[in-house]
Amino acid sequence: MNIIVCIKQVPNTADVRIDPKTNTLIREGVESIINPFDTYAIEEAVRLKEKFGGKVTVISMGPPQAEAALREAISVGCDEGILISDRAFAGSDTWATSYTLSQAIKKIGSFDIILCGKQASDGDTAQVGPGIATHMDIPQITYVKKIEEIKDNKARVERLVEEGYEVRETTLPCLLTVVKEINVPRLPSLKGKMKAKSAVILTWKAADLACDPKKIGLEGSPTKVVKIFSPPPRKGGVKLTGEPQEVVDKLIELLKNDLPGRV
Amino acid sequence: MDNIRVLVDKCTGCKLCVKACPFSAITIVDKKAVIDLAKCNLCGACVGACKFEAIELKKTEDSGQRTELKNYKNVWVFCEQKKGRIQTISWELLGEGRKLADRLGVKLCGIILGSDIAERAQEIIERGADEAYIVDEKELENYLDEPYTNVLVELINEYKPEIFLCGATTLGRSLISRVAVKIYAGLTADCTGLDIDAKDRNLLQTRPAFGGNIMATIITPNYRPQMATVRHKVMKEAQAGKGRKGKVITKKFDKKFYASRTKLINMVEELEQTVNLCEANIIVSGGRGLGCPENFKYIKDLAMSVGGAVGASRAAVDSDWIPYSHQVGQTGKTVCPKIYIACGISGQIQHLIGMQSSEIIIAINKDPDAPIFNVATYGIVGDLFQVVPLLAKKFKAVCEK
């Protein structure tokens, strides 16, 4: 089975904070990690390879340092890593990104399944996975929490929805986006890390992918960011002190005031 | 091509731009700012931050419109249905859509796909739509990516709406992403604010980024329709105006548009026997401060005393103290209740994102420096194991009156 995993290197947003004094982002010392949802996609891909045999190719569109993310993916079992990097891609929104990644996948050639994390923790749009599926004109199933069976060129999966889950089936080739309920990603092994260190990571530029220059980067992106600002901080209110019973009584009085007739 | 550069003689290496850049694209080399063009998204945050006007951002003329903007008119709202019932997110979108349509002086239209849904048209009109488009086919009874995408693409190409809104639900996000790529339109996800730019009639789409640490305003100047998804409970529902009149248009398409390479085999419901978190007016949430899964009974008791729902922080869910369906926050649910009571929750930004638009936030935590107190309307520094039961008792007494 040929599996392609699309990953993104993101800043560790769990560590990104607002400086309360200046109301701006504090980004110093924030390390770059593989987008957490992508680690589940990588793990699932490696598990599929272990079950069915085949190859896992991991790709990422990003600046040169995204190579570290690809090596990390190789250290847990991916076979090959390809970095898609070019200044021309800078400023891409989700349309241009999914277009670029699709061009890369077309260059890789045949595949059975494309796996993506459900969304990236910096953009949070969840648009690139379905975007790739559309550019490639292949079926998709999003929010996959379990791959039940792959047989006769079809995949049957469980899909997480608000009220519970659905069981859906798709023909192959297809694209699946996965949620964290699907597996527990493994830690790298020493041999994996050594393999990753010496692995050759291919880098493909816009020219290598025969991209239409009108469809990539800032120029190819329909959406444009016009303003970035700090959210107005929600101010803290009243702090209640005293013995527990006192505090509770005070609180109820305040609420009666705020919500007449309700409490 | 847009051009950004550092005016080296003006730059003092003060690092204000480094701190402002959301993409880590600026570093200081030999006391001067250097912008990594591969990372730069030309958002201009650094230009604003620089006190010495040492960064120049030249926006060259756009390569031009990709679509004939003037041919696109009206605001469309995708009304999501499940088992034939329209989901309340649709009323929120119609509420917001009405405001936008009025600002632009155009029509508000609702579109619904499904089977046996002809009667839903009137509901859509009553919630403020001037026109309701119905595609009523057996094949569309349940959501399938390809048929729904094909139908929407056909409709958009035929009727050319200038704005298209959809709920940021599992269905909405899967569907609209496909549509946007197919028709080469700009799509902004999870908008918390929508407005019209008076000058050029562009839709101003505001959304959080970087886990909610910054807000970005986005436009789609050269492409139509301008597409946006909005999360549940962020906008206000449109009120139902009984007997309101409007136009109903029923569409049918060739069977080939309903072809699907995926199949829905089964639906398994896994709702707990408690109030649906997103619909609740009062939510009581528990976090790491509870210490162990058994202590969630404090939360459940308090929630029951006010007929509220039980929520949880990610820490509690990750420790397996309570199922994920209760998680409130960036990777959980966004909630907007009248009262949100956070017990033993420190208030990390990822949690705040999920509940900070609650009308009243009450925080109970033994750590006086917990960040939750910065957003709490009423903060109680104390032992939740004492305060919560007393609160539950008091609420029960008051509710019984």
Place this chain on the structure above:
Amino acid sequence: MDYLLNEQQIMIRDLARRIAKEKIAPVAAEYDEKEEFPWPIVKILSDSDLFGVYIEEKYGGIGGGVLELAICTEELSKACGGISLCLAATALGTYPIILFGNDEQKQKYLPDIAKGKKLAAFAITEPEAGSDAGSIKTTAKKEGDHYILNGTKQWITNGGEAEVYTIIAMTDKAKGARGASAFILEKGMKGFTFGKKEKKLGIRASATRELIFTDCKVPKQNMLGKEGMGFIVAMKTFDKSRPGVAAQAVGIAQGALDLAVNYARTRQQFGQAISSFQGIQFMLADMATEVEAARALVYSVCRMVDAGAKNIAKVSAMAKMFASDTAMKVTVDAVQIFGGYGYMRDYPIEKFMRDAKITQIYEGTNQIQRGVIAQCLIKEALK
């Protein structure tokens, strides 16, 4: 302090550190309380390739030496000095095979041990033979193609859980120091049983059992080296494993120190963090310096051993003694810094104090180590 580790050593350190933090630390208290053997952790370590850090590549290992093993043991011990023993004690049980095994024996046992599929244990101690290892009473009588073993071994780490055992038994009492031999035994051999699991003060996640040999028939192919080499096998094995025990002690000490520093920063008394009081500051400074000194000594000894140095007995004893005495002192001070909370089992620090004690006792008590150091000093002075 920068120990100028090479890339592979950094890789080992970072991976062991990550496993310690993400997988071992969250469950350490539970395993200690239940005194259960951490098989799930064994699986994780097995998947990570860490079991093979000191085993040659041709047998499936990573090809590192004693320093790599020490780095790995130290990182794992920071999270739990008991859980780390599943790997560290396996190394002790495997070194006899590495140092004295013939090709056949290495091919048979090393690959599975390197993969973490089989654990190992080393057995010399007996009820009547602790520091006085020379007075072991377990016998191995030659009978045709076999040796028949009779006797008991006591307090064997990994006993009952390991598959592979390297045993020292007397083949000819009359020959004194040349009267013992080393054998490889496997769990399940007829006549090889285990006593009850011991209940210990610390390192409770580690399994300690008696080994009982009742006319246990061991094929002669399982002898390591030649008849009479038993004590030499033991000595050479300890030379390799002693830095590992020292590393375990350094890890326990560092783990306790980290907890103490964090606690001091957050605990408020008299309106300020207790870390602002000189009394506490001076304690922490002393603790940190001692741990660093211990680490530096251990790493230096490891480098000497890996470089093939001959006269390592003295410095090796110094490292083990200093590191374990440091661990005891640092963990006691850490409990003190925690105050009342330090005494409560609900808080993690008292476990570190209980775990540290054994490092002063096993693999040669610190009294024996001092004896060795003194004797080496005197011998050197005579030259």
